[in-house]
Amino acid sequence: MTKSVSKSIKTPKEVEREFDILRVLLGMTIALCIAFLIILLISKDPLGALKSFVIGPLSTLRRMGNVVEAMTPLLFTGVAVCFIFSANQTNMAVEGGFLLGALGATIGATVFHLPPVIHPLVCLLLGGLFGAFACYVPALLYVKFNSKPVVSSLMMNYICMYIALGIINHVIRDPGAGFPASYTFDETAQLARVLKGTHVHAGIFVGLVVVLVGYLYLYRSRKGYEIRMVGKNVNFAAYSGMPVNKVLMNSQLIGGFLAGMGGAVEVLGMYTRFQYQGLTGHGFDGILVGIIAGYNPAIVPLAALFLGYIRVGADVMSRMNDIPIELVSIIQSIIIVLVVAERFLYKQKHRKLVEVAHKELAREEVAANE
Amino acid sequence: MNNNILSAIFSAEFAYSVIRVTTPLLFCALAALVCNRGGVLNIAFEGCMLTAAFCGVVGSAYSQNLFVGLLAGLAGGIGIMMLMGYFNLILNANVVLTGIALNTFASGGTVFALYILCNDKGLSTSLQSLAFPNVNIPLIQDVPVLGKILSGHNVLTYVSVLCVFLVYLLIFKTPLGLRIRAVGENPSAASSVGINVTRTKFTTLFIGGLIASLGGVYMSMGYLTWFGRDMVAGRGFIGIAAQNLGNAAPMATFIAALFFGFANALSNVLQTQNIPSEAVQAIPYVATLIGLVAYSSSTRKKKTGIKQLKRRVPDGL
Known part of the structure; x- marks a missing residue:
């Protein structure tokens, strides 16, 4: 009873x-x-703009494909952020890690010549290792020198950017490309397209596997529990005998690896050569995705889908109407502050708790x- | 080639350019210093400076009045800092994540507004914006080498150096400074003697926003004479690092800012030489990392010297 x-x-x-x-x-x-x-205040054709923003992404197969393409890299950086931020580390080097991962994959896809299935795997591994390096430096500075990762990871992003651009521009630049870009990737390294008429590539499946494995690791394994416990209460974790420094390094290396893999998947799936000119913003988008998902990898696909959808919607709108795509940044920032604001809805929550x-x-x- | 580099570095022009590129870093470092002393250190200076740079250009272009432009810039930058305060202090939001949000907002919002105002997503050159004048200092400009280095800078550069002393006076010699430091060091203790902690933190953010905005205004109305997309380019973060390196002391922060300015200017000079520009452009950021390590390991020695405490004390950002 x-x-x-x-x-x-x-x-x-x-x-x-x-x-x-x-x-x-x-x-x-x-x-x-x-x-x-x-949109209503600024646009000369507000209804048209709203229409392209809200249902634009669904209007053609190609645009639906764009949504999936946009969400694919966010699955990786989103899960990466789940790992890093679950340990309560604000290591933002996922941004640089993504670019370095793209560089690693580029090196793998242009320098090595391997048989089909193995080639992209090697590229992904290389990209992951490069990405892990990006997150490794701020993590090491914190564990060894007690320097908080906020500023050091932001600096690391710029360093990663110059490493990537330097190597592309001076070592594996294709002089015949006509613009700063690497040599074209070997066909064997490129990820297969899976849907005709769109650019959706096999990376989406890799991403979903990463989401699944990430969830199992973070929420269903002992190591994952350690990461979350260190993030919740580092003193408690230390007193109960968890190797805090090891756990911190572990979470950030995994995060960096995943971010790098994301960069690798993105270049191998979407492009035929490395042609970024700077940081891509996927890492910071990943932070938003992670925040929306509550640092739970299982919810990352939904959050990534949401961000991909509004991004494509804004893109359609910026091309059909007079509203620039930067509207997305404004939406993103408002979501972040409202989600992380603990006092937002606090009264209602408190009342409910008292009632219970x-x-x-x-x-x-x-x-x-x- | 080496001789070229050396002669380029040991020239009056180089020293002049060091001061020129240090100015925005110094403003931001001083702002971060005030905020660190008041316990509200955050990473929104990047967005604050960017907004100030944009508002300054727009304000001066539409009013054709330098002073109105300055005020608009300050209002924009301080506005970002007040938002930071609202979310962080009132709504209890995580300071780093709010900082990311505000930087994203500033980065996207300025481009958004730029596109609406002049139909261009990159530069504001179609706006007839004004710039602050360069000034020659009467006596010093006639001194042989020194005159070339110290005279003829933008008026805001002199303001930035003046700010070092003003900040020193504010923090260490005024009642408000005492309150700011008290709140920064121990909010509970400060509150127990009747200091309104939230209000003091807002005041600190206001002052920090004011100083950082001057740096932003300098970027678009002195250093350059237009607003460009994401033109602050990490200076907001380097300023925080300079403040860390200077251990939140005004003079030491000034020197740290000069060090980063030197690295910046060096990268500008070396770019003209036959060295891969990427390696050189990374110098300020690598220098920042090294600076952070140097600073952190020096404070760690002090702490472990007193007591073997393995606690992770939040030490700045």
């Missing part, structure tokens, strides 16, 4: 989770509403009287 009653009353933990989800959804809604408002506690008390009293 009591068991069934206790099930009908929510535990405080459930209430907290409910409000976390509510805050994310409300944050996204508010951000989109503000975006609509901006009262119910629980009343139930206990009844049980005691009986």
Whole structure:
């Protein structure tokens, strides 16, 4: 009897989770509403702009493909951010790691000549290792020298950018390309297209595997538990005997590896040569994806889909109407601040928690009287 | 080639350019210093400077008045810092993530507005914006080498050096500075003696935003005479690093900012030589990393000397 009653009353933990989800959804809604408002105020053809923004991505197969293409790299950087931020490390070198990963894959795809299936695998591995290096440096500086990763990782991003551009421009630049770009990748290294009429490539499957493995590792394994525990309470983790420094390094190396793999998948799937001219922003997008997903890899695909969708929508709108694509940055920033603002909806959450506690008390009293 | 480089470095022009590129870094470092002392160090200076640079250009172009441009720039930059305060202090949002959000907002928002105003996503050259004048200092400009180095800078450059002393006076010699430091060192203790912690932190952010905005305004109305997409290019972060390296002391921060300015100017000079420009452009950032290590390991020695505490104390950013 009591068991069934206790099930009908929510535990405080459930209430907290409910409000976390509510805050994310409300944050996204508010951000989109503000975006609509901006469109209405600025555009000469607000209804047309809104239409291309909201249903533009669904209008043709090609654009639906664009959404999937846009979300593919975000799966990698999103899961990477889940690993790093779960350990409570604000290492933003995923941004540089992505670019270095692209560089690693480029080296693998232009210098080595291997048989089909093995070639992209080697490239992904190389990209991952390059990406891990990007996140390794700030992590090491923190563990060894106690220098917080915020500034060092931001510096690392610029260093990664110059490493990548330097190697592309001076070592593997194709003089015949007509613009700064690497030699073309071997056909064997390029990822296969999986949907006719779009650029959707096999990377999406690799990404989904990464999501699955990332979730199992972070939420269903002992090592993952250590990462999350160190992130929640580093003192508790240290006193219960967890090797804190090792766990910190581990989480950031995995994060960097995944970010690098994302860069590798992106260049091998979408392009035939390395042609970035600077940082790509995929790492910072990954941070947004991670925040929306609550640092849980299982929710990363949804968050990446959302971001991919509004990005393609804004792209369609910027080409059909007079609203620039940078509207997405404004949406992104509003979502981030609303999701991370602990006090946002705090009163409502508090009231709900009190209500639950009262119910629980009343139930206990009844049980005691009986 | 080596001789070329050496003669380029040991020239008055080079020293002049060091001061020129140090100016925005110094402004930002001083802003970070004030914020660090007040316990509200954040990474939104990048966005703050970018917004200030943009608003300054727009304000001066539409009013054709330098002062209005300055005010617009300051208002824009301080606005970003006030948003930082609202989300961080009132809504209790994580300071780093809010900083990322505000930087994204500034980066995208300025380009968005630029496109709406002049139908261009890269440069504001179609706006007739004004710039701050260069000034010659009466006596010094006649001194042989020194005159070439110290005179003829933008008026904001002199303001930045003046700011070093003003910040010193503010932090260490005024009641407000005492309150700022008290709140920064121990908010609970400060609150127990009747200091309004939230209000003081807002004041700190306001002052920090004001100083950083001057750096932003300098970028688009002195260093260059137009606004360019993402023109701050990491200076907001280097400023924080300079402040870290200077251990939040005004003079040491000034010297650290000069060091980063030197690395920056060096990369500008070496780019004209036959060295891969990427390697040279990375110098300021590598220097920052080394500086962070040097700073952190020096403070660690001090701490472990007193007591073998293995706690991870949040030490700046």
